[in-house]
Amino acid sequence: MAAGDQTARLLEVMARLRDPQTGCPWDVEQTFATIAPYTIEEAYEVADAIQREDLSDLKGELGDLLFQVVFHSRMAEEAGAFAYDDVAGHIADKMIKRHPHVFGNQEGIDSAGAQTLNWEAQKAAERAEKAKQDGRRESALDGVALGLPALTRAEKLQKRASRVGFDFPDVGPVVGKIVEELDEVQAELDAGDDVRLAEEIGDLLFAVTNLARFRKIDPEAALRGANDRFAKRFRAVEAGLERDGKRPQDATLEEMDRHWNAAKKAT
Structure with a gap:
């Protein structure tokens, strides 16, 4: 069976599961919000299979993640918003646009590093255009998703701030900031203020994440x-x-x- 046939088969399976009359009661009552946690969970299970270098599990976990895409697409189609083909077409268009050295005639992108810079420049232009369309002021932090794991979001916020020059000059002050935040944690422990303690623990975690970022270590x-x-x-x-x-x-x-x-x- 061809790949396209399997995709069509999966879409049909999803449609039947969501059929209000003959589908699965659990699948029928789901919404974007109730399915979102499963989508995140499946993405982590993909990462887990990769970390374990288990290609058999990876095949299954990628299928579970693909099912999440199909599930969300089916609910959107039912709402008259978009369908699976629109999702696939959108990402294909985006990849072509962001790789002009492959699909066009742009020159000078001859390394992974050069492509990373080009990719980020295009994303920045897209964020600027979206801010303009929304009638709001553009921010260097635009596009850093709220739903990211906290450590990942902290790292991305720090990277964005660093790109516009808001960063420590070297690793020394980064370590100093960790020591400073740890002292503030101790002060709140002594004071017995749990609300302030939670804030200071958050600041300490943020500072440790910054050290990892500074030394190009993935904090997650x-x-x-x-x-x-x-x-x-x-x-x-x-x-x-x-x-x-x-x-x-x-x-x-x-x-x-x-x-x-x-x-x-x-x-």
């Missing part, structure tokens, strides 16, 4: 790595306690720390 990937190391080491703690004939809830903190330190040395 760095935190995922920390999460993975914690999970692996904590499972080693549980295994060590099991050898001792204990469960974590029955062990002392000192006993757990002993196994934790052993796991940390091993990894």
Whole structure:
């Protein structure tokens, strides 16, 4: 079966699932808002399969993510807004427009770095045009989505500000800012003001994200790595306690720390 046939088949499956009379009750009652969390979840599962280098899982997860696109497109079609073909056509048009060195005759884009600069310049022009159409003042922060994971959004906001010159000159002040924010966290801990403490913890996380950005480290990937190391080491703690004939809830903190330190040395 050709690729186009499979796409048509998937669209038909979605249409039947959403049929008000004969479809699935759960699928029929969904909205853009109720499906959005699943869309985000599927995107993360794609990233997880890639990180695990599991191509079999990746095929399945890409299918799940594609289904989310089809689901949203079907609901939009029912509302008379757009259909799946409009979505596919829009992204095809955008890719052609943003790659004039491939689909046109623009010269001088002979490296990934040059294409990145060209891509960003085109996106900036598009954002400026949209601001003009909306009748509002253009901002360097336009287009940074609110729905992004907080660390990713922080990094993107910082990158946008940096492009217009709002940035530290070198890494020294970046580290100094982290120390400053940590001191402010301690001050709010001493004061007992949890509202202000939450704000200062947010500022501290923002400053740490800035350090990662400054050294070209993906903060999301760095935190995922920390999460993975914690999970692996904590499972080693549980295994060590099991050898001792204990469960974590029955062990002392000192006993757990002993196994934790052993796991940390091993990894």
